[in-house]
Amino acid sequence: MKVDVLIVGAGAAGLMSAIAAGQRGRRVLVIDHANKVGKKILMSGGGHCNFTNLGVTPSQYLCSNPHFPKSALARYTPADFIALVEKHGIAFHEKELGQLFCDGSSRQIVQLLVAECSAAGVTLETSCTVQEVRQTVKGFSVRTTRGEVLTESLVVASGGLSIPSMGATGYGYNLAHQFGHNTLPTRAGLVPLTLSGIHQEHYRNLAGVSLASAKVSVGKQAFRAGLLFTHRGLSGPSILQISSYWQPGDALCIDLLAEQDAAEWLIEQRTIRPLAALKTVLGDALPNRLAQRLCEQWFDSRPLRQYRSAELSLIGSQLNAWPVTVSGTEGYRTAEVTLGGVDTNELSSSTMQSKLVPGLYFIGEVVDVTGWLGGYNFQWAWASGQAAGQVV
Numbered sequence: 435m436k437v438d439v440l441i442v443g444a445g446a447a448g449l450m451s452a453i454a455a456g457q458r459g460r461r462v463l464v465i466d467h468a469n470k471v472g473k474k475i476l477m478s479g480g481g482h483c484n485f486t487n488l489g490v491t492p493s494q495y496l497c498s499n500p501h502f503p504k505s506a507l508a509r510y511t512p513a514d515f516i517a518l519v520e521k522h523g524i525a526f527h528e529k530e531l532g533q534l535f536c537d538g539s540s541r542q543i544v545q546l547l548v549a550e551c552s553a554a555g556v557t558l559e560t561s562c563t564v565q566e567v568r569q570t571v572k573g574f575s576v577r578t579t580r581g582e583v584l585t586e587s588l589v590v591a592s593g594g595l596s597i598p599s600m601g602a603t604g605y606g607y608n609l610a611h612q613f614g615h616n617t618l619p620t621r622a623g624l625v626p627l628t629l630s631g632i633h634q635e636h637y638r639n640l641a642g643v644s645l646a647s648a649k650v651s652v653g654k655q656a657f658r659a660g661l662l663f664t665h666r667g668l669s670g671p672s673i674l675q676i677s678s679y680w681q682p683g684d685a686l687c688i689d690l691l692a693e694q695d696a697a698e699w700l701i702e703q704r705t706i707r708p709l710a711a712l713k714t715v716l717g718d719a720l721p722n723r724l725a726q727r728l729c730e731q732w733f734d735s736r737p738l739r740q741y742r743s744a745e746l747s748l749i750g751s752q753l754n755a756w757p758v759t760v761s762g763t764e765g766y767r768t769a770e771v772t773l774g775g776v777d778t779n780e781l782s783s784s785t786m787q788s789k790l791v792p793g794l795y796f797i798g799e800v801v802d803v804t805g806w807l808g809g810y811n812f813q814w815a816w817a818s819g820q821a822a823g824q825v826v
């Protein structure tokens with residue numbers, strides 16, 4: 435079979451790229467080894483697909499070259515994808531912080547992409563695996579489980595390593611290495627953090643306890659959002675966000691009372707209700723089980739009038755900067771994304787084309803560009819897919 439463009443991976447980036455190339459009249463084939471297209475889209479956003487974010491800027495992406503995502507993100511914006519969603523009559527809403535979700539199901543986004551592919555004359559083949567790729571004079575010869583494909587352009591859109599049970603593989607990285615590309619070390623991102631040993635023991639019986647707002651930080655990076663204690667450690671949006679910045683050995687700090695100066699508040703409470711026990715007072719600002727645990731393990735609990743101001747200041751400053759010793763992450767099994775990947779220094783930021791091998795492109799999550807939680811990763815998939823789709 436002969437095509438102009440072969441795209442490996444029928445996920446968000448691959449399908450978007452196929453649409454753009456097909457609309458330009460290119461003969462496009464998209465293959466995926468999974469038995470259906472867009473599996474990660476289907477499971478995204480709790481089944482409602484957080485398909486973009488109104489506040490996308492390059493600063494919300496982790497990349498060893500922070501300038502790299504700028505060009506593609508500027509040329510295909512959230513408004514462009516929203517226009518597509520509206521064209522297909524898909525109802526959506528803003529949940530918080532600019533995050534846009536389908537009112538109905540994630541399936542609607544997959545249907546939109548498949549319908550656009552079909553209108554653009556794109557061929558989709560599922561349950562098809564690449565066995566070998568060779569460079570030829572005119573492009574590439576790709577041996578697949580469905581036969582040989584000759585193509586001018588080869589677009590690698592095979593995603594990252596997160597959720598192997600959904601078909602994730604390291605195939606894109608292997609292909610990059612085959613063609614002499616460097617890859618940045620990969621690790622799980624947007625993933626729950628784990629505690630172990632004594633540090634896990636400190637928070638025992640807290641699984642299920644949540645804070646509506648906590649500010650978590652690693653070094654200078656901080657996120658304020660919900661936090662959840664789990665059986666294995668910590669989760670919730672604030673933890674998922676910071677997990678992409680956390681590296682083994684880094685200190686994690688949590689402001690448990692993110693809205694106020696805890697020392698000032700405790701001293702004020704001592705004036706208002708001197709006979710109230712510390713545990714009771716903390717229970718007004720924090721979930722009761724957490725307040726109880728903090729007092730059992732660290733603070734003791736006496737009537738507030740028995741604490742000197744210096745003691746309350748110390749407790750307050752600890753509540754505002756609570757150190758937690760993290761042992762690791764839950765890994766790719768539950769991670770939403772994979773950090774690292776194909777080195778952007780060897781790709782064109784405007785087309786995603788390899789600087790080493792003409793006709794070879796890398797788009798989406800396989801590239802060393804990872805967004806925050808909140809629709810940023812799909813926006814990167816759409817934008818990088820479009821960038822390549824315009825030129826392949």
Ligand code: FDA
Nearest residue numbers: 443445446447467478479484593601605798799809811812
């Ligand atoms: P993606 O992983 O989507 O697609 C890659 C495709 O390549 C897959 O279909 C795979 O089967 C195929 N493939 C892999 N190896 C292959 C091989 N060797 N041969 C052939 N095919 C191969 N982001 C966001 O912005 N909003 C959200 O709501 C969510 N929610 C979310 C929930 C969960 C549970 C996860 C795991 C992830 C998210 N994400 C998200 C992240 C988002 O899903 C992710 O960033 C994009 O799907 C990446 O798109 P890609 O097309 O690059 O890879």
